[in-house]
Amino acid sequence: MTSFTVPTRQSVSEANQALFDALEGKLGFVPNLYATFALSNNALGTYLALQSARSSLGPKAREVVNLVVSQFNECRYCLAAHTVLGKMNGFSDAQIIEIRKGTATFDARLDALARLARSLVESRGHADAARLDAFFAAGWTQENLVDLIVLIGDKIISNYLHAATDVPVDFPAAPDLDEVLAA
Template sequence: MSTFNVPTRAEVSPANQAIFDNLEKGLGFVPNLFATYAHSENALGNYLALSGAKTSLNAKQKEVVNLAVSQVNECNYCLAAHTAIGKLNGFTDSQILELRAGEASFDSKLNALARLARNITENRGAADQEVVANFFNAGWTKENLVDTIVLVGDKTISNYLHRTTEVPVDFPAAQPLEAVTV
């Protein structure tokens, strides 16, 4: 059990209180991991700006990356959160498990994206050239490659924050990956 507290609205700076209020309005609650960023005067706003920045990847494609990266980094918080978000973006339970494994047998283009995200994360940025070539052969662009790498970094930040702080997960737990049948 974590000894790292999740700060309440009263315990954070006025700037972070305003962000908490916006999160409450938009999501209906402040996720524990976002609240944890608010231990820093700037980290929450900076992280939300990064994760909400314009990208060539749509919401569904971003979840492909988020799920694959969070699985490699073994982040239970992000796996739970992105399983819920993945469902909101139209993925089924079995598809989400596949994406976490870095595969997408149901869509060749998403398969190339999932494989790339997993490969970049596993190899700490030194992607296998065959995986990169397959990504381009599936119809992705150089812009998509750069945006995927930025998203891998974005998700890795949250993965590391949770792995270090172990704040309570406030999303339904993600299914164990062993349940995947690819």
Template sequence: MSTLQKRTFTVPTRSQVSANNQAIFDNLQKGIGFVPNLYAYYAKNETALDDYLTLQNRKSTLRAKEREVINLVTSQINDCRYCQSAHTALGKMNGFTDEQIVEIRKGSASFDSKLDALVKFAASAVENRGRATEESKEAFFAAGYDEANMIDVVMVIGDKITSNYLHNLTGFEIDFPLAQLL
């Protein structure tokens, strides 16, 4: 009987990726001061990093703070420590307190009724693989969101599931301050 060894996944350096991806690394370095390991890992594929950044940076009907709510909820449900940590840092940059971030990750936002409806809708959509409860959908619309917003919620969930799954499959090093375990 053979025993399988756990595969180790490594994050490529700038010199290990294509010229196109090196240019993206340079832009990330200039723009945010470093190349997050998640982005670097996407660069193992010729087109994935550019494709992912295009998706992540698309125009949206949702404010940055609302997108962070969805990112935090989705990453919590999918148990992705990398994305929990990255979006805790980004959530703080978007004005959330540590306590609010923990509350969002736990599935509510008592400090803001509209965000609370968004948290519950996003969580229901992720947990039920797109079949959000009627209650969460109606609360989402009653809070002032519309169908264009709903489409953007699904786009952000899809973006985050992609990252969650990639990190959960590989387990490469987390290069953000570790988010609190819940």
């Protein structure tokens, strides 16, 4: 398999160098997966615009979706990053594990969101009628549904990029779900 090297600031276009500088200022470093987007002159800016776009889903809801989709796609990179972000958004280790399984029974609204997100990725977008009804019954709106689908697309992009490139994970590794469930 072709080996991918994470690009450095010096090896990317001027436009991407400016994005690296902005990421460094905001995060304190440029995550390897973001740097890998910079192999394209356009992809990093496009992806950052998508990721930072306004959404009717708040930070906790977004992390639920990110964790569910990343687990389904078995993306070690995104699971590691979103485990950190999930904790920053107030989820416990046990809650993060449950979310990764596709449920969030500790919160009825987030549970309906997690279950629908899992259903959508499993069925490649064909919403299960019962999951969709439960989503709306939990107080989510049609706007939330559209934003959920956009967020799933966002996460699939980064999951697939890591799957194709296998660049090093520069976040603490997320626990292996099978090992946690077997314990």
